[in-house]
Amino acid sequence: MSKTAVITGASAGIGGSFARLLGREGYDLVLVARNEDRLKATAEELKNEFGVECEILVADLSTEQGCKQVEERVSDPLRPIDVLINNAGFGIRDSFQKSHIESEQQLLDVLVRAPMRLMHSALPLMRERNSGIIINVSSVAGWIAGGTYSAAKSYLTVLSESMHTELHATQVNVLALCPGFTHTEFHQRAKMRMNALPKFMWLSADDVVNKAWADARSGKAISVPGWQYAIVSSLARFAPRPLVRKVGMNVRVRQRPK
Helix, strand or coil, rough: CCCCEEECCCCHHHHHHHHHHHHHHHEEEEEEECCCHHHHHHHHHHHHCCCCCCCEEEECCCCHHHHHHHHHHHCCCCCCEEEECCCCCCCCCCCCCCCCHHHHHHHHHHHHHHHHHHHHHHHHHHEEEEEEEEEEEHHHHCCCCCCHHHHHHHHHHHHHHHHHHHHHCCCCEEECCCCCCEEHHHHCCCCCCCCCCHHHHEEEEHHHHHHHHHHCCCCCCCCCCCHHHHHHHHHHCCHHHHHHHHHHHHHHHHHHHC
């Protein structure tokens, strides 16, 4: 019997890499994103390359309707899922004092509300079947003080750890994936300045996903890809908070346009 994976933000970047990895492993895929044309093109490519079934859901997770649409799919008892990848996200380049409240609300809805609700919808069937993997794409930014993006990712990491602990006696695993700077469309879409970042600090989406999948299958609670971010995350978690706050804000300021 074939297995099924739901991936949000599946048309590019880390979500696209997850789609390729899971397609290669024989999972039928449910691809979720806002752009229908890109979803169709991605689905066709994956079908041709891996011979798997690809269902597309055109949904904007910042809206109630879009979130509910995906909730209904992941909780459908007639079409149970085996893997949920909560990957959809975006960033805001402006400081909280200058940003538009509508943008901040959308960020909260996509980065916090959507993964929380999709996980809440998926877990009952996974518990009933005693099988499943949920990967919440968080960030090392969740351990620094870098505005509302950091705050949202902190929520996602802590919730993932909590659920991992609650489910320790089952065959259902919840993992927080906490990458650093990764080559995707994320920073370009947010119009952030990234030219000053050293090349060695960049990760490839495929490497991030391969590490996350191996860690999820081995039952880990947190995955931090890359030796450089293993160091960064340790410093961010255990260094004095005044220092962490200063470094976090300096990183955010450098990303903003002059």
